[in-house]
Amino acid sequence: MHYTRDNMAGLLRSHDINPTHQRIEIAHALFSRQEHLSADQVMAIVNTRHSETSKATVYNTLKLFLEKGLVREVIVDPSKVFFDPNTSPHHHLYEVDSGKLSDIDAEHVQISGLPPLPPGMVTEGIDLIVRVRRKA
Amino acid sequence: MHYTRDNMAGLLRSHDINPTHQRIEIAHALFSRQEHLSADQVMAIVNTRHSETSKATVYNTLKLFLEKGLVREVIVDPSKVFFDPNTSPHHHLYEVDSGKLSDIDAEHVQISGLPPLPPGMVTEGIDLIVRVRRKA
DNA sequence: ACGGCGATCTGGACTTTGTCTAATATCCGG
DNA sequence: CCGGATATTAGACAAAGTCCAGATCGCCGT
Numbered sequence: 598m599h600y601t602r603d604n605m606a607g608l609l610r611s612h613d614i615n616p617t618h619q620r621i622e623i624a625h626a627l628f629s630r631q632e633h634l635s636a637d638q639v640m641a642i643v644n645t646r647h648s649e650t651s652k653a654t655v656y657n658t659l660k661l662f663l664e665k666g667l668v669r670e671v672i673v674d675p676s677k678v679f680f681d682p683n684t685s686p687h688h689h690l691y692e693v694d695s696g697k698l699s700d701i702d703a704e705h706v707q708i709s710g711l712p713p714l715p716p717g718m719v720t721e722g723i724d725l726i727v728r729v730r731r732k733a
Numbered sequence: 734m735h736y737t738r739d740n741m742a743g744l745l746r747s748h749d750i751n752p753t754h755q756r757i758e759i760a761h762a763l764f765s766r767q768e769h770l771s772a773d774q775v776m777a778i779v780n781t782r783h784s785e786t787s788k789a790t791v792y793n794t795l796k797l798f799l800e801k802g803l804v805r806e807v808i809v810d811p812s813k814v815f816f817d818p819n820t821s822p823h824h825h826l827y828e829v830d831s832g833k834l835s836d837i838d839a840e841h842v843q844i845s846g847l848p849p850l851p852p853g854m855v856t857e858g859i860d861l862i863v864r865v866r867r868k869a
Numbered sequence: 870a871c872g873g874c875g876a877t878c879t880g881g882a883c884t885t886t887g888t889c890t891a892a893t894a895t896c897c898g899g
Numbered sequence: 900c901c902g903g904a905t906a907t908t909a910g911a912c913a914a915a916g917t918c919c920a921g922a923t924c925g926c927c928g929t
Contacts, residue, residue: 617895617906636887651908656887670811676916677886678811693857705846711863712837714826718865721829725861727847729854753877753924772915787879792916812887813915871929878923885916894907899900 688725
């Protein structure tokens, strides 16, 4: 299955999101690349030709995608948030010097021995980030 | 062992940090509380009476502490970095609504099945963050 | 006590990421 | 084609953090 602009409309609709031009462009930017992008990067991609989509819309749209479960937020860098089109359970590998972020399949990773949650709380997610650095 | 200002000087020296007034105050703020503080919070604490320590110094000092391994950086909130005086291996529990951040002892937590690192890379740290939310 | 010097600190300008708002544009059902 | 709801926009704004040139500190040798 390829991520064409046409498929994006269906994807958005299936997540209860009204597919507008801008939203399709932004979804396409994320899903056709299957990469972790920051809001800045999304904006740059979407506006390569002429400026077409405003900053506010990019931020609004990414937040909407997040709420609707279309993308996931990855917080590894203090200076910017990344958006991840892969919402299946997985972890992340972060190369500190280059800023490169990649997925770690959760399939074979086991986490055990976590203490019980505080009462009245539910888990929203478990983020496992392996921070690596080029050997000296 | 209590974290008095006097003890701070020794602590700093043992980490190869020249103990100045400002550095002692900042270390004291972190270690006497044993809590996760943001740069803002540190600044507020240190400057309760009169303004004594500049923003630049707070940031410089926290970065210095980080480099020297005196504190650890916790990146859970996209809008600010927390500094953690507890450098022993442990994980974090983050209450999304309240912003409260607490420690999870690493002793009983087991993580297995992580894939091998890319060649030429060394692990700088593994961050495990359990994000929780008040039950609806 | 004094001068000097490297290390440290400072205010303030600046950058970057992200939010907000009020006005405008678009879409859709009738 | 009209009206209302929904979406988009430019630009002002806010907050966290960086940067720099000048002031200050603490300490050493004399």
